[in-house]
Amino acid sequence: MTYLQPIKTVFLVLFPLFLWSQSTIIKQSSLSYDTINNNYFKDEGNYQKQLAWANVYLEKAQKDKKSIRKARGYYLVAILYYTDKPLKAIQYLDSVIKYSKNNSNKFFPAAAYCEKADLLLKQRKFDEALRNFNLAEQAALKTNIDYYYVVRNYIAITKSEDLGEVEEALKLYQECFKYYRTKEYRGDYSWDYQNILFGLADCYKSLKNSDSTTFYNKLGYKEASITKNKVYQLLFALNEGANQVDKKNYSVALDSIHKVLPELIKIKNEINVLASYYYLGKAYTGLGNKSKAVQNFIKVDSMYKIRKRITPEFISGYSYLIDYYKHIDDKEKQLQYITTFMGIDSVLQRNYKHLNKILLKEYDTPHLFAEKENLIQSLKKKQSTSDVGILVLVLLVITIGGFGGYQYNLKKQYRKRFDAIVFPATIERTNNPKNEDTKIALEKITAGEQSGIPIETVHQLLEKLALFEKDGAFLEKTITIQKVAIKLNTNTKYLSKVINENKGKTFVSYINDLRVEYAITQLQVQPKLRNFTMQALANEFGFNSAESFSSAFYKKYKIKPTYFIKELEILK
Template sequence: MIVLIPKKTNGFFSLISLFRLFTVFVLGVYTAVGQESISKDSLQKLSYDELYTAYRNANGDTLISKLYLSTYLEKAMADMDTIKMAEAYSSLSYYAAEESEKIALLDLAIAITKRLDNDRYPIKAYSFKGGYYFTKGDYQRALDNYILALALSEQVQNTEYIQSTNHNIACIKTKIDKHEEALTLFKENFEYESDRDELNAMSYLLSLIPMAESYRYNKLLDSASFYNHKGIVMSLKSKKLKHHFYGKLVLNEGVNLFFKEHFDRAYDSINKGIRLLKEEQIKDNESYVLGSFYLGRLYLKKEDTLRAEKEFLDMDALIQKDNIILPETRKGYEFLIAWYKTNSEQEKQLTYINRLLQFDRVIGSQRASVSTKLFKEFDTPLLLKEKEDVITKLEENASTLSFWVIILVLLSLMATGFTYYQFVKRKKYQQKFNELLTQGNKREESSTKLADDEIGIADEVVNDILSKLDQFEEELQFLQKNISISSLAKEINTNTKYLSKVINYHKNKSFTNYVNELRVQYSVEQLKENTSLKNYTIQGIAEEMGFNSAESFSAAFKKSTGIKPSYFMRKLTSLNVE
């Protein structure tokens, strides 16, 4: 199909040229499906919802999908419905063969909706443009469009698009190794998806998977496994979810197992993931690249260099075919260069030296194109607005140079204040650590307050409960998982009301805080005395202490001691080294 390429007018496609593009695009669609059983007249009778539903149910049939969308667009043009026109242009862009066609259709959707103050357009079109540039590896243009989409989303207070755009920006941060910043955004988006009134399983998994990958990139392997398994369970709830996500999740967990040094399980999981992706005919070449790369590394662990070579060559073939650049796969090229050097195959050695040089050039270009300054403007919107205000005032009056001085002073004060805050925080943490290090192992004794007048329970009952609580503490029963006030009340032959009142009054805390503080205090004692426990992960220690997750343990530890368990363990380790 021949398509007219619109000329640019002052940096934008002229609307006349864009409409001409659409006309040829639609005529090409009707020509291509002219012999199909679906008639144009029958489609014209369908409502917008019926046409759009039919398009979504076309199951990837490009010609039929384009036919429904083109009919949808003609109907919108006849009704002069600008938003529905923009919806059609944006969806049709997916099927355009050339980049110029895709961008032209999206620019048209933007141009006709730019001044409408709609809650979806042109936000969605900017998001589509960002997504297209992202898949092409043009992260600077992708970020430019995402920033525009985010600004408009905030302007119309569209929370859904704010969250999805933040998620997309996190994906860009991941590509340039800003993993800690990316994880923060991924977690916020996942929390948003999890808290929806009606959970959208597709959106939920699309949010969960890159977050789990980000946990791996941040070396939080237990958390990565936790969410991979959570995703696997969700993906098995329907045939559609299994088709789209199960294979990728299994493969991702295999990669995670590699870093946990469970090499046999990693090998099985990665192979299974690749097989599932191929069976479902999923075109996720990035996953195939990762799969081949880590299978190659696993074969190297087994000293099977011939199979490792094959996997790294498969990895390279995919990279060359689809221009997939993943920084972690660089080691594959390093192996091939060293392997062919060892075998005196100079031509192949030179080939992969050149490919590694090109690989490094692309990585460097990607990182340079998305400047740190631009990311800081995204991360600190208040500072960006302040900067824009200062620039505007400078243009209005040359005397506003004083504002720059004020801003610099404020920023200096802020920097000084932040530095002082960090100093005080570190000093406070050190003090808390020293207190924990020097305190004895004696647990807090119960209050000797009289119970009868204060809480309405007979003294003998109170004393009996306190005695059994002492036994509960001495026998370390608080380390049991999922212990509740009901189960403990039953264990010591009392009721939950009495038990709650006695703990509240004599321990000066709620039941939950009482149990958590016992566990935390015990963990401190054990970490000081039990050297093997220091080799555990936070997740492992949490389980030993009766907590259900690393997060709940860390929160309870911080609340009880004032410092995080990771800090306490790190300081203990440094003391041992010294």
């Protein structure tokens, strides 16, 4: 079962101003460290300027001979490379570590070790990642016990999810559980505590200890209910449904999963929607309902093809589909799912170090390869020239007959959508205005619906996001959630949750929607922009490519930007 594991990149556990308390600001060339730092973030999106400011910071730190300032300077450089040049980012993180490991700072060098470990995990360098996590916990143990247990949780997740070392992960979760029980686990620590409870339940489920799984699922659901953490209420209920499948209590499992699935779909928790379909398929398999089992395993496959990601836990549905279509002699479908399964097997072998420990018993790869080749040859023999001719003729008739009607209806839909954008006073738009979004968000906060974040913090973040939108900071092409969180003096977990729960979308969708709304306005008030190429417009509005601009535009308004511009020209 996949759960809300903490973001392993911990740039944003750091508060950008925490270093300012380390020493008195020393002026150099009339600039303070604060001023340099602020100028650095003011020039977000301009790599050269930001690098120049980082170097100014480093030069000042070198002159002042302040090691912790040097660490901060190298940190400013590292975050410029984190996404696009991870190897270079690691080099600068090593410098952060070098200049901070002899300081009793609350976060450095622990956070730098953690960030380095995250980058190594993405490169599948598991042993090196674990070594850096261990160094992070050693550093945190001396200066920040709360952060020590955050790191312990990261290690547990890595061992459970990536390495398959479930028993070792379980010991770490138990240790964290004891710690958080001594804290305000229904207050500031509620999210961390419930995360640990889920880790315990998930480990026990992997170890086939169904009674302990049920115990922690019930305890987690109770805590999530008390703290009004609706997301974790759903996840604990789903996890227990999966546990009931393993216990062969199929009807109980179906009841539990069917209750949570609509809510998971509503909040767009895609990986756990996929998990729901998988366990529904397993439950229907147990009840002997082949038709519904196939329906749900096909939904798992559909979501995989969209997400392009799946974990070993959810792949056995493919063996069921392969056998099912083999039994009814549907060679096309059988070949389709064999091909997909083999592709997944290849990806899993690369990405999961422990795959050899969880042998894929359904099929071995050589067997699949042979069966795939046999199916291809069989299908080729059945195919004849006359069949192809008939198929082509039928397709031509259908295409010619339907194309005209399709184009006519498409133009009507496009025009209606265009009018909804340009004439919002007469046509009701499908998207709430920003002020309505803010009103809804504030009502949620007042009603106490925010989960795991103090209400005052949510208010502050919403106000900062309003300024962020007003300043047009979303137009910066290399913007990331890490950079925004640092700029807003928060962490990625809080920022992501506030955007998810108050804007109703992911961070990426939030940024893209802001850019597209800005594009809509500018294309109407600045006619000269309509003569720009799509690539030039993409650059103007913060996108990296014409394709990404067009895709985001269509996703929000269901029309292409080329059509919108053409219709604007007709109106003038």
